[in-house]
Amino acid sequence: MSIERFLDNSPSSWMAGSGDHSDIVMSTRIRLARNLNGYRFPLAFTEDEAHKIDQSVSATLLDADEEIQMNFSSIQIKDLSELSRQVLVEKHLISPKLANSPMTGSVLLSDDESVSVMVNEEDHIRIQCLFPGLQIQEAYAQADTIDRLLDKELPYAFDEQFGYLTSCPTNTGTGLRASVMMHLPALTMTKQMNRIVTIISRLGMVVRGIYGEGSEALGNVYQVSNQTTLGKTEEDILSDLQSITEQIIQKEKEARSALLSHSANTLEDRLYRSLGTLSYARIITTEEAARCLSDVRLGIDIGLIKDVDVTILNECMVFMQPGFLQKYAETTLNASERDTFRAKLLRERLQMGENPKTKGEELA
Amino acid sequence: MICENCKQRPAKVTVTQVHNGEHFERHYCENCANSLHPFYVEYKQDPLSLHQLLSNWFNHAEQQPVHPKQDRPKLVCDECGWSIQRFLDEGKFGCASCYNSFRKQLPNVLKRLHNGNVTHIGKAPGALGEKLELKKRIEAIRSQMKEAIETERFEEAAKLRDEARELESRIASGGDETHVN
Ligand SMILES: [Zn+2]
Ligand SMILES: [Zn+2]
Numbered sequence: 001m002s003i004e005r006f007l008d009n010s011p012s013s014w015m016a017g018s019g020d021h022s023d024i025v026m027s028t029r030i031r032l033a034r035n036l037n038g039y040r041f042p043l044a045f046t047e048d049e050a051h052k053i054d055q056s057v058s059a060t061l062l063d064a065d066e067e068i069q070m071n072f073s074s075i076q077i078k079d080l081s082e083l084s085r086q087v088l089v090e091k092h093l094i095s096p097k098l099a100n101s102p103m104t105g106s107v108l109l110s111d112d113e114s115v116s117v118m119v120n121e122e123d124h125i126r127i128q129c130l131f132p133g134l135q136i137q138e139a140y141a142q143a144d145t146i147d148r149l150l151d152k153e154l155p156y157a158f159d160e161q162f163g164y165l166t167s168c169p170t171n172t173g174t175g176l177r178a179s180v181m182m183h184l185p186a187l188t189m190t191k192q193m194n195r196i197v198t199i200i201s202r203l204g205m206v207v208r209g210i211y212g213e214g215s216e217a218l219g220n221v222y223q224v225s226n227q228t229t230l231g232k233t234e235e236d237i238l239s240d241l242q243s244i245t246e247q248i249i250q251k252e253k254e255a256r257s258a259l260l261s262h263s264a265n266t267l268e269d270r271l272y273r274s275l276g277t278l279s280y281a282r283i284i285t286t287e288e289a290a291r292c293l294s295d296v297r298l299g300i301d302i303g304l305i306k307d308v309d310v311t312i313l314n315e316c317m318v319f320m321q322p323g324f325l326q327k328y329a330e331t332t333l334n335a336s337e338r339d340t341f342r343a344k345l346l347r348e349r350l351q352m353g354e355n356p357k358t359k360g361e362e363l364a
Numbered sequence: 365m366i367c368e369n370c371k372q373r374p375a376k377v378t379v380t381q382v383h384n385g386e387h388f389e390r391h392y393c394e395n396c397a398n399s400l401h402p403f404y405v406e407y408k409q410d411p412l413s414l415h416q417l418l419s420n421w422f423n424h425a426e427q428q429p430v431h432p433k434q435d436r437p438k439l440v441c442d443e444c445g446w447s448i449q450r451f452l453d454e455g456k457f458g459c460a461s462c463y464n465s466f467r468k469q470l471p472n473v474l475k476r477l478h479n480g481n482v483t484h485i486g487k488a489p490g491a492l493g494e495k496l497e498l499k500k501r502i503e504a505i506r507s508q509m510k511e512a513i514e515t516e517r518f519e520e521a522a523k524l525r526d527e528a529r530e531l532e533s534r535i536a537s538g539g540d541e542t543h544v545n
Contacts (some may be wrong), residue, residue: 044444044458122456156489157460162470163484165460170477174464174486204479230474231481292389327440 006075011132012091012113014315019133023251026181026221026314027132029092030139032147033166034106034125035157041167042103050103050120059147060153061108070110070115077101085267086323094132112283115146122167123175125150132314134249136178136242139308140234141222141277159250163230173230178241181210182248183313184194185298186255187218193222196248219317221292224248232260271299274275279350283336284343289320308350316349332359367393441465495535502531 035041036056037050060072065071077085077098085099094107098121105120106363118126150156153179157165163173171177187193197207206227209217224245226237253283261268274295277288284292297313299305318324325341326333333341365375378473439448442456447468451457463470471482490495505528512521 037460040459041457042442043444043456045456075445149492151489158492159460159463159484160492161467161483161484162463162474163459163488165463167456169455169457169473172474173478173481173484176486228478228481231483231485233486237486240415288449 006023006088006091006093006109006113011311011315012093013132015311015318016132019131019135021132021249024184024252026132026183027130028135028139029131029177029179029181030127030129030136030143031177031179032127032143032149032165032294033123033171034127034150035167036124037155037157037163039124039270040103041165042122042124042163045103047103048104049121054104054106054119056154057117057125058106058108060150062164063115064149068149071111072115072117073111074106074108076106077105083323083326087327089319090323091316092180092318094118095121101203112261112304113243115142117146123171130266134180134242134245136180136238136245137360138328140178140238144293162277170227171229174232174234176229176234176237177225178238179223179225180241180245182222182224182245182252184248184252185294186259187248187252188217188220189259190255192251192255193217196251198219200224201227202245203240205241219294219313221290221294221313221317256298260302266302271295275299275305278346279344280347283339284346285318285339286342288316289342289346293317306351312349316346319349320345330345365391367391367396369396384481424445430516439466439469498531505531 015027019028036053039045042050045053050189061072062074075088076155077094080088085094088094088107089096089303091113093109093113093116095118098105098107098118101120103120105118107119108117110116114130116128116130119130120323127140127150129142129146131142147239164171164175166172166175184193187196193207194229202206204227206225208225210221210223210225222243226238230239262345274292277284278292278296293313293316296305297310298310300308300310300312319328320342322333322338325338325345329337329341367373367375368391370393372509373395374389376394377392377397377444379390379392379491380399384495441458441462445459446462448469451466457463474482487493494518505524508527509521510523512518
C-alpha cells in the first residue's frame with residue numbers, strides 16, 4: 001500500500017464520530033512502551049543498534065499480519081519529506097520526537113490507522129491504538145494483541161520488581177498510558193474545568209488541554225490520562241480511567257442542560273454565530289476556528305444545529321493544522337496564507353455536510 | 365469600594381454575570397470571590413518538571429550522609445556508562461541495566477512519580493507472564509469454588525477444584541523455565 005494513502009486528508013478511523021458517548025468523548029488512545037534486552041535505550045544507542053532494532057521489530061510485525069488479521073505498512077521516517085512527517089504528527093500517528101529523530105526509526109501503520117507502532121521513539125517500541133469514542137477496553141485489547149505477538153518473538157526488557165523497563169521513569173511498570181480525548185464546552189463555559197483538573201490530579205490522573213499553547217484548551221478539547229504506571233494492574237488503570245471519564249461525561253451533560261435551561265437564547269445565538277463564521281469567513285485563525293468548531297459541534301450534540309456532519313470537530317481539528325493545509329494547497333504557505341486556506345477548507349467542509357451529493361468532488 | 369458580600373474587605377474582583385441578556389457587575393473581595401465564584405480564580409500551578417523533581421529528591425537525599433564517598437563512584441551503569449547524576453539530569457535512563465545499577469536509589473524516585481508505588485504488579489512478558497496469568501485464573505476459580513461450597517453446590521465445587529489442580533500442575537511442570545531477565 002502506498003504511503004501517500006496515509007498522508008491525504010481522508011479521515012482516520014478514530015475520527016469517525018462513532019463509539020460510546022461520541023457526543024462527548026472524541027477518541028480513546030492506548031499506548032504501551034516496550035524495550036528490548038541487549039540494546040541501549042534510544043537516548044544512548046548507536047545508529048547500528050537503531051538499525052538492528054528497527055529491522056527485527058518491523059520484520060516480526062510484518063510477518064505476523066495474517067495471524068492477527070491486520071495488514072501493516074512500514075514507513076521509514078528518514079524516507080519522508082519534512083511536510084509528510086508533519087502530516088503524520090498532526091494525524092497523531094507519530095510523535096514529534098520520532099519525526100525529528102536523527103537515528104533510524106519507523107512507524108508501522110495498520111490500514112485503518114487504528115494501530116501505529118513506533119520504532120525507536122523514546123523507547124524501542126511504542127504500541128499505540130486509537131479508537132473513536134469511549135472504547136478503553138477495546139483499544140487496550142487491540143494493543144495487548146500486538147504486544148503479545150511481539151513478546152513471542154522479541155526479548156522484552158523486564159524486571160520482577162520494576163516491571164517493563166522504559167527510558168523514562170514516568171512509564172516504568174506497565175508502560176501503559178490510557179487516555180481519552182473529551183470535548184467539554186459546557187464545563188469550560190461554566191468555568192468548572194479548573195476545579196475538575198484539581199480533583200482529577202489528586203486521583204493519579206492528568207487533564208491537559210490539547211493543541212493549545214496557553215492555559216486555554218483549543219476547541220474545549222481535553223485529554224484525560226493516567227499518570228501512575230507502577231504499582232497498579234492494567235485492569236485497575238483502565239477501570240479507574242473509565243469511571244473518571246464517565247463522571248466527567250455526567251458533569252458535562254449536567255452543565256449542558258443547565259446552560260440550555262438558564263440561557264437557551266444566549267447559547268443558541270452564540271452557536272449559530274459560530275456556524276455563520278465557519279460558513280462565510282474568508283480569513284480564520286486556528287484559535288477562532290477551534291472555538292467555532294467547538295460551538296457548532298455542541299450545537300449538533302444538543303440537537304440545535306442539524307444538517308451538519310457530526311465528525312466536523314474531529315476531522316477539522318486535524319485537517320486545519322499547518323501541515324495538512326499545505327498538503328491541501330500543494331505549496332508552502334505563510335501564516336496569513338494559512339488563515340485564508342483554513343477558511344476555505346472549513347467552508348467547503350461545511351457545504352459537504354449540508355449537501356452530501358457533492359462530497360466526492362469538494363475535496364478531490 | 366467595599367465587598368458586596370461581606371461588606372468588610374475592599375472589593376478587588378469584578379464578576380460579570382449575564383442574566384436574561386442583562387449584564388450585572390458584582391464587586392467582591394478576593395476572599396468572597398473565591399468562595400462564591402471559585403472558577404473565576406485561575407488555578408495557577410506550575411507543574412514541577414520531572415528534572416526538578418528528580419534533582420530535588422537527590423539534593424534532599426544527599427543531606428543524609430549515608431557513606432556518600434563510598435557509594436557514589438559505584439553509581440555508574442556498566443552497560444551504558446551513565447552515572448546516576450546523568451540519569452537525574454536527563455530524567456531518563458541510558459539502558460535497561462541502569463535499573464539494576466541504581467536499584468537501591470530508584471524506589472525513592474519512583475515513589476514520587478507513581479503515587480507512592482515502587483513495585484510492579486501488572487502484566488509480565490513471556491513464560492513469567494503466562495505463569496502469573498495462570499495464578500490469577502487459579503485464584504478466580506478458587507473464589508468461585510468457595511462460593512459454590514457456601515451455597516452447597518458441591519458438584520460444581522468439585523469440578524472447580526479439579527480445574528484448579530489441573531492449572532496448578534501446569535505451573536509446576538514449567539516451573540524452572542520461568543526466569544526472565
Ligand atoms: Zn468579601
Ligand atoms: Zn545503563
